[in-house]
Amino acid sequence: MPVLEFSGVTKRFGTLTANDSVSLTLEQGEVLALLGENGAGKTTLMNILFGHYQADEGTIFVDGKPLPPGSTQAAIKAGVGMVHQHFTLAGNLTVLENITLGTESLWSWRQETRTAREKLADMARDYGLAVDPDAQVSELSVGERQRVEILKALYRNARILILDEPTAVLTPQESEGLFAILKSLTAKGLAVVFISHKLHEILAVSDRIAVLRRGAIVGTLATKDADRAQIAEMMVGRAVTLPRLTPMEPGAAMLEIEGLSTTGGGASALRNIDLTIRAHEIVGIAGVAGNGQRILADVLSGLKGDFAGSVRLHGKSLAAGRPRAIVASGVGRIPEDRHARGMVGDMEVWENLISEDIRSREVSRWGLIIDRKRATARAERQIAEFDVRCEGPDAETKLLSGGNMQKLILARALSREPSFILANQPVRGLDEGAIAYVQNRLLEARQRGAAILLISEDLDELMALCDRIAVMSHGKLSEALPTGARTIAEIGLMMAGQDGDRQAA
Numbered sequence: 001m002p003v004l005e006f007s008g009v010t011k012r013f014g015t016l017t018a019n020d021s022v023s024l025t026l027e028q029g030e031v032l033a034l035l036g037e038n039g040a041g042k043t044t045l046m047n048i049l050f051g052h053y054q055a056d057e058g059t060i061f062v063d064g065k066p067l068p069p070g071s072t073q074a075a076i077k078a079g080v081g082m083v084h085q086h087f088t089l090a091g092n093l094t095v096l097e098n099i100t101l102g103t104e105s106l107w108s109w110r111q112e113t114r115t116a117r118e119k120l121a122d123m124a125r126d127y128g129l130a131v132d133p134d135a136q137v138s139e140l141s142v143g144e145r146q147r148v149e150i151l152k153a154l155y156r157n158a159r160i161l162i163l164d165e166p167t168a169v170l171t172p173q174e175s176e177g178l179f180a181i182l183k184s185l186t187a188k189g190l191a192v193v194f195i196s197h198k199l200h201e202i203l204a205v206s207d208r209i210a211v212l213r214r215g216a217i218v219g220t221l222a223t224k225d226a227d228r229a230q231i232a233e234m235m236v237g238r239a240v241t242l243p244r245l246t247p248m249e250p251g252a253a254m255l256e257i258e259g260l261s262t263t264g265g266g267a268s269a270l271r272n273i274d275l276t277i278r279a280h281e282i283v284g285i286a287g288v289a290g291n292g293q294r295i296l297a298d299v300l301s302g303l304k305g306d307f308a309g310s311v312r313l314h315g316k317s318l319a320a321g322r323p324r325a326i327v328a329s330g331v332g333r334i335p336e337d338r339h340a341r342g343m344v345g346d347m348e349v350w351e352n353l354i355s356e357d358i359r360s361r362e363v364s365r366w367g368l369i370i371d372r373k374r375a376t377a378r379a380e381r382q383i384a385e386f387d388v389r390c391e392g393p394d395a396e397t398k399l400l401s402g403g404n405m406q407k408l409i410l411a412r413a414l415s416r417e418p419s420f421i422l423a424n425q426p427v428r429g430l431d432e433g434a435i436a437y438v439q440n441r442l443l444e445a446r447q448r449g450a451a452i453l454l455i456s457e458d459l460d461e462l463m464a465l466c467d468r469i470a471v472m473s474h475g476k477l478s479e480a481l482p483t484g485a486r487t488i489a490e491i492g493l494m495m496a497g498q499d500g501d502r503q504a505a
Helices: 043-047 071-077 095-100 113-127 142-156 172-187 199-205 226-237 294-302 322-329 336-340 349-353 372-385 400-414 432-449 460-467 488-495
Strands: 004-013 016-024 031-036 056-061 079-084 158-166 189-195 208-213 216-221 253-261 274-277 279-288 306-315 331-334 420-424 451-456 469-475
Touching: 004 043, 016 043, 016 216, 031 043, 031 199, 043 158, 043 322, 071 079, 079 142, 079 322, 095 113, 095 142, 095 226, 113 142, 142 158, 142 172, 172 189, 172 331, 172 400, 172 488, 199 226, 199 451, 208 226, 208 306, 216 294, 226 349, 226 432, 253 294, 253 400, 274 279, 274 336, 274 451, 279 432, 279 488, 294 322, 294 420, 322 331, 322 460, 331 400, 349 372, 349 400, 372 400, 400 432, 420 432, 432 460, 451 460, 460 488
Parallel strands: 031 189, 031 208, 079 158, 158 189, 279 451, 279 469, 331 420, 420 451
Antiparallel strands: 004 016, 004 056, 208 216, 253 274, 253 306
């Protein structure tokens, strides 16, 4: 008998069918990879399982018993645990406090700390999840925090564990450690649903693969019988070819950074950064989130003007702290968070597309009054050129899938053919088809002469797209060496701050 079974699960949001009669099983001790394009219905399906949503049709069974719908408490009681991509830990509490939070009655006179500590020690030993129970969570590494999230689910007696993009913020070494932990967990009978866009990880860690497309299951297959091209084609319904970098002679220096430093921010503060990027060149920055990448991006996009050192664009000093002037000087900005920084969800598509050049005569009269007719006409051209799947310029932006929202950002940033492009996590959370599209557009910009700074936590992406790669750790930036000069393992060690000899001073 399967430990988990979805039977004809359907979920609709108005006229949109997010899950269409999904039937799926999960066996004890199995790692099932759940794949699909952005908007395919993966997250909705898991939210139904965990009680955040209630299905319109169908039933979920755990150990053959129907799971009460729409109840997170019932899901946890049935043995379902979920580890989200963005951790839900309280940084000001200890590991033990985070794990036991919410497990004891509000009417208890005192905490059963000794019992909890003993249970946690047993679990850490049995599953290879070593962590200091008295450590404050804010002082832990990203990999250690993920262990705490897994322990938190296991402490509540989870027998089914949902992992949503679990390696998104891990170094290669930390990812390998996670895979070893999963093997230990499944060997003891835990069943795992593994959601990821990194197909090489899916092939390495899963036993079986299920693919969702437009809310419906289009196929399942044993991982041992699958390959990357086959999976990608199942996801998008067509063959997907990822772009390849072709050698080009770099041109004149576009961006020159010398001695860039910032104050405050702890490990994120920039410390004496030097970097030059030339025309026809993509330079990548690898690093674990929180080591200064966001502050560097804020400086280059005009969101942070308080810094020491020199930043020159086309030989002229950057308009520090002036986003509008920076965009006008030929900078295309692709922010890391498309929801919080890239788009305004409640605005319509055409409004977001003109948001960086509302004074342009192409969309306004005399640079003073927005001409909606012109603006929507231009938006229609951009929607067609960048293959944005939406109902048109008047569609609400928040209704777009992640991939189409990213295409919208590309349309806004690249339509003006900027000479320098700041691409911060441009394919984060995207499926294979959308990844290929975004990467091709960046390579086209490089071909025409743009200089591109690509900030990414995905080493495969950096290796595939970049002419040179630098590593950022604790606010320091290593020398940008030609791609291939360092192995992925060496870069991973540098990301973790374990290779100081190769870090820039």
